[in-house]
Amino acid sequence: MGESCVDKCILFLFLSFSSFVFGLNSFLSDALPLDENLVENICFIKDSNFNEYSILEQKLIPLKKTKIGWENGVFWFKVVLKNSDSIKRIVFNTNESSIDFVEIYANSKLLSSTKNSVGLTNLSFEIENKTGKEYYLKVNFPYQVNFPLTATSASSYYTHIKFLSLLKTGAYYGFALMVLIINLFFYFSLEDKIFLFYSLFLVATNFGISHYDGVFNSWLTSDALFFTNTVSHFLIPLTGGLFAFNFLNLSNYMPKSKYFGSILLLATSICYVGHLVFLNYKFFIAGDILALLTLMYYWILGIFVIKRNDFAIFFVVGYSLVLIAAFLFVIPMDIGISGFSLPLKHVKFGALFEMLILTYAITFRVKKMHEENESNRNAIQEYIHKLNELEEQVTSSSNSENKSFEVKINEIVRDYKLTEREVDVLLRLYKGYTNKNIAAELFISLNTVKYHTGNIYQKLNIENKNEVISLFV
Amino acid sequence: MKAQRRHVCLYLLIISLFCISCTKQTKNSFAELAFIQDENFDENTIQKQEFKVLTTSRLGYKNGWYWFKISKKPDSIPLIFSLEGNTIDKIEVYHENVKISDHSHTIDPTNLALKIPPTSHNATYYVKSHFTKHVDFPLKIYSEDSYFRNKNQYYFVNGSYYGFVIMVLIVNLFFYFSLGEKTFLAYCFFVVFTNIGLTDYDGLINLWFEKDVIRYIGISMHFLVPLSSGVFASLLLDYHKLIPRSKIISIITIPLAICFYIAFVITEEFLYFAIGDTIGLLYFSYYMFLGVSCIRKQVFAKFSVVGYSLVFLSAITFVIPLNWGIQAFSTPLYMIKIGALFEMLILSYAITYRVKKIQEENESIHHEIKQYITKIYVLENELKEENNTSKNNSLIEQKIEELAISHNLTLREKDVLLQISKGLNNQQMANELFVSVNTIKYHTRNLYEKLDVKKRAEITSKIIPN
Incomplete structure (x- = not known):
């Protein structure tokens, strides 16, 4: 009881340690503090051959949730930022990795596109904050249309999002890798x-x-x-x-x-x-x-x-x-x-x-x-014990006079070198058959039976049928 | 035998590859570095001082304030000065007598990474830095893009490493809970301490703790690692029974190392820390030596010697040169992680190997048990048959009893019948029953009449069941 208590304590300590180190909270909640997000509002429209000039005249729909639906294709987004004059470099970050390409425009000028992404696992764009508060983004969604965009200052992007998210992602895959290796090891050793x-x-x-x-x-x-x-x-x-x-x-x-x-x-x-x-x-x-x-x-x-x-x-x-x-x-x-x-x-x-x-x-x-393993060991010991007992019994009983009939027959056959036919005849003599009966049962002539019995008497060194019985006692 | 030789060859190959990568020197080619120990200089007076050229980054155990002079070509883009190693707690960068950055402006959450604005002409920087532990100034200069690209990979790879470690830890804890063997628990502690020690070197520990706490955590890990490794090794290989002397050595060395670490905490002289580390590593080598000496006696000694050899090599060539400022080796930290x-x-393979052995044992025991069961079955049958033959005898008696009742046999006739069934002749029967042969003949004649038989052989056929 005491030991299991210690076990539970250790388990608890370990869990609290790991959740502390892993930062389960930060693992499950977004790393970026809310007030660091510079996005004021986002509007969108589905592309129908707009370019960076014609998009300025379009009427856009406000984006309330990040998901738009299953109508995959190219979308335009207009992003308005909060007052951010003091920040020199801004990072647009999307946590959606299925996005195919992104182009960022401000004042109808291309600032950045997919190939300039600084993110390893998702698209992030670092741009200089000189052009004002309004940005237009042209985005292609080959799968689900999901656009969770954040905009932050570059330094807070790296310290709050990038490095830590990579650390956690890495930890997850390292963990999975080890599970994989353990299972492969077990596969190879236990087959x-x-x-x-x-x-x-x-x-x-x-x-x-x-x-x-x-x-x-x-x-x-x-x-x-x-x-x-x-x-x-x-x-x-x-x-x-x-x-x-x-x-x-x-x-x-x-x-x-x-x-x-x-x-x-x-x-x-x-x-x-x-x-x-x-x-x-x-x-x-x-x-x-x-x-x-x-x-x-x-x-x-x-x-x-x-x-x-x-x-x-x-x-x-x-x-x-x-x-x-x-x-x-x-x-x-x-x-x-x-x-x-x-x-x-x-x-x-x-x-x-x-x-x-x-x-x-x-x-x-x-x-x-x-x-x-343990119960097997116990079982085997029991069996060995039982076996020894039985063997003792068998040897003691075989020493006594009660030898089985078959054993006796086998012994006689071995000791006196009887032929198969002679054994057949002997068995019937023992049972008290007459010579005629034996001849009938074995489908042989009376003379043959007599010949066999003669041989038997000679081999066993006996004179008449009655002595056959005494052989088996 | 052949497979074994192949394994040895593979192992030697791994070791030699590892050694080659450990001795690889990384030269700083992008800037000229020079250093001087601080004697209350300031940004103005420092320019008149004479600096010594810094060939490798390591300067040994004399911790405290240092000045570094960095001369490089002017650059048009902003640069990042990166300093890994988690030994510098304060740093100030001066350019043309103006402080342009310090430790509070680091852009990296785990290590020092200072952003330096571009200059067009004079690119000489003076850096004042304070070393709490070993004096190591592994300056790397990146452009912003390449820095972030590098670090992205760095964080992902490190995350994978620690995720891997956590899983190893969990597997061992699970095994501890299900099998109840302390070896697994000792191994868990060893893994935890080693890896917290590693986070102290690579700076990840900064994500979770304050600077003051980190200092004590770092120090305690340095003696907990050898302590837990000793406990683990002695539980795994039964050292204390095999070599009783090993216990005494643990009792002497670990407290000695702890004394030196305490001396470091009090005096802040890194020299004591370096001595403590060296003692810890000597202790570690002693256990490696013990492991090698019982490699033939124990299967698990082989696993642990092979397993620990790389960590051992890399730890020695990493910690000793770093602490004492030796420039011959410069094993990077990631080699320890590898x-x-x-x-x-x-x-982990050793665990599965052990489970495999258990399974094999189980199978062989099963096989043995089967054999035993068949043997027991045969013996029991034999015994039963014997019982049957003794029953046969009683059956004969029963039969005689029946005959006696159905054919009105007298007691004496019954006795004679029994003797006949045993195959005795008249003379023997007379002797057995203490009567004359004539009496026997009389009785048998009566028997023949009553049982309606003509010969003795026919009597036995009546009695013996077919």
């Missing part, structure tokens, strides 16, 4: 395919997440990104289904669940292929929804086998947060509802939670293994 |  499937699922999920926070954006061209994004979205339900099916041992508990899962996966793949072929974003949305439904389906199956499979509880608890977060992140972003949407960091937080729970499941399994 | 990653990977 259990579940570890491999989990590793694949982990890679697919984090590959998908990396497209949202844009870690790969600086390494891949936008065409390649378009392709890899779709592929990663498809790989998540595929590897997830594979993992869930094996982890929950569904082939044992509900073998028919496979068919519905395959149908869902097939439909998902058709949607994504449709997106790649027809370049229509609606296919992508349908694919996303189907993919999420596939994952949901396996999660619900997990609930059904909770009583039959010790590990299903880990699966259900582990994936609960990330599944909810993924639903509330992907669907509102795809179709452009901003009422109940969650930001990406909640998905990441859910993923961290999931990784923790499943890693705990590994240690739980190892613990079971240890317990099995 | 070494630590390698160590964590190897030790």
Whole structure:
């Protein structure tokens, strides 16, 4: 009892330490203090071949929420800043990584564009604040139209947003990397395919997440990104289904669940292929929804086998947060509802939670293994004990006169070198058969029986049938 | 055997690559640097002083105020003077007798990075800086763009490193909780202390703590790291049983190191700190040596020696030259982190290796148990059969009893029948029953009549069940 208390204290200390270091609060809330945001208001309009001059005459709609909807394409934004004369350099920062290109104009002059972005994971533009308060931004959205723009002074951008967000993003991926490595190690040492499937699922999920926070954006061209994004979205339900099916041992508990899962996966793949072929974003949305439904389906199956499979509880608890977060992140972003949407960091937080729970499941399994080891050791000792006892019994009883009939026969056969036929005859003599009876039963002539019995008497050194019986006593 | 040799070759290759990258010198080519220890100079008087040329950044353990003179070509764009290492707590930059920047204007949250405006003609700067720990002035000059690009990667990579560490920590804690072995806990403490120590060197600790607190955290980590590593190693390899002397050495060296660290806190002379660090590293090397000596006795000694070798090499070539101002080696900090990653990977592999061994043992025990069960089954069957034959005997008696009842046998006839079933002849029966052979003949004749048989063999066929 005392020891478990110490354990709990250590666990608590560790959790408080890690949440302190990790800064869970700052991990989940925006790093930029509100009063540092220089944006006064934003208006937008969908592009219809405007240029930097004609846009000045257009009437723009005020942007109240950051999400506009699923009508992907080029948009124009007019950004009005607060009084910011004292600030020399301003950074426009968008936390949305799917944006394809941005051009920033002031007084109909191009100030900056995508290729000048200073952000590693998302688009950020540093411009000199000489041109006034009004800026026009031309932005292409190949996916969801989501434009969470902030404008800050350059120094506060770097100290408040950039470095810390990179640190956290890095920490997340480092964490995921270690989980991956541990699972691969376990796969290689235990040769259990579940570890491999989990590793694949982990890679697919984090590959998908990396497209949202844009870690790969600086390494891949936008065409390649378009392709890899779709592929990663498809790989998540595929590897997830594979993992869930094996982890929950569904082939044992509900073998028919496979068919519905395959149908869902097939439909998902058709949607994504449709997106790649027809370049229509609606296919992508349908694919996303189907993919999420596939994952949901396996999660619900997990609930059904909770009583039959010790590990299903880990699966259900582990994936609960990330599944909810993924639903509330992907669907509102795809179709452009901003009422109940969650930001990406909640998905990441859910993923961290999931990784923790499943890693705990590994240690739980190892613990079971240890317990099995101990009980096995005990069992083997019991068996050895029992075996010794039995052996003693057997040897003591074989010393006594009660030898079994068969053993006796075998001994006689061995000692007196009887032929097979002679044994047959001997057995019948023992049973009190007459020579005639024996001849009838063995389908041989009476003379042959006599010949055999003669041999038997000679070999066993006896004179008549009655002595046969005494041999067996 | 062949695989083992291949592993040794691979390991030697890694070590040699690591050593090569450790000894790589980074030269400062963009500016000429010179230094002088401060003797109450100010920005005007300093210009008349004679400076010594600074060839590498390291000046050793004499901490305090220093002046540096930076001469470079004029530049048209603003520059960033970056100083990593987290040892400078105050800095002032002068240009043409005017203070242009100081430590409060750093643009980087973890390290010193001062923005210097462009100049057209005279690009000589005087920098007054105060070193709390080792005297190290690793000045790097960047343009703004390249600085931010560099730092972006720096933060991402460092974040990954620490995220990795946190996961290692969690895995080990989980194992501690499920298996209840203190080795895992000791390893956790070791990892925590080492990495807090590293955040002190790379400056990330500034994100979470105030300067005054950092000072004490940094110092305590320097003795907690060897302490926890000693505890971990002795739990893992059972040193205290194997080599009892090792306990005495821990008891002597750790408090000695602590004394030197306390002396540093009181006097602020970094010399004491450097001595403490050296003692800590000697202690670490002693444990490495112990590990090598029991490499044949213990599987886990092999893992820990291989795992720790890189950290050990990089820690020695990083800390000692930094503290004592030796210029031969200049291992960058990230080499320690690479070494630590390698160590964590190897030790995580050791965990899975151990689990694998448990599983194999379980399987072999299962196999053995199966064998035992079949043996037991065979023996039990044998025993049962024996019981059956003894039952047979009782069955014969029962049969005789039945015959006696159905054919009205006398007691004596029953006895004779029993003897016949045992296969005795008349003479033997007479001896057995203490009667004459004639009496036996009389009884048997009666028996033959009553049982309606003609020969002795037929009697046995009546009694013995088929």
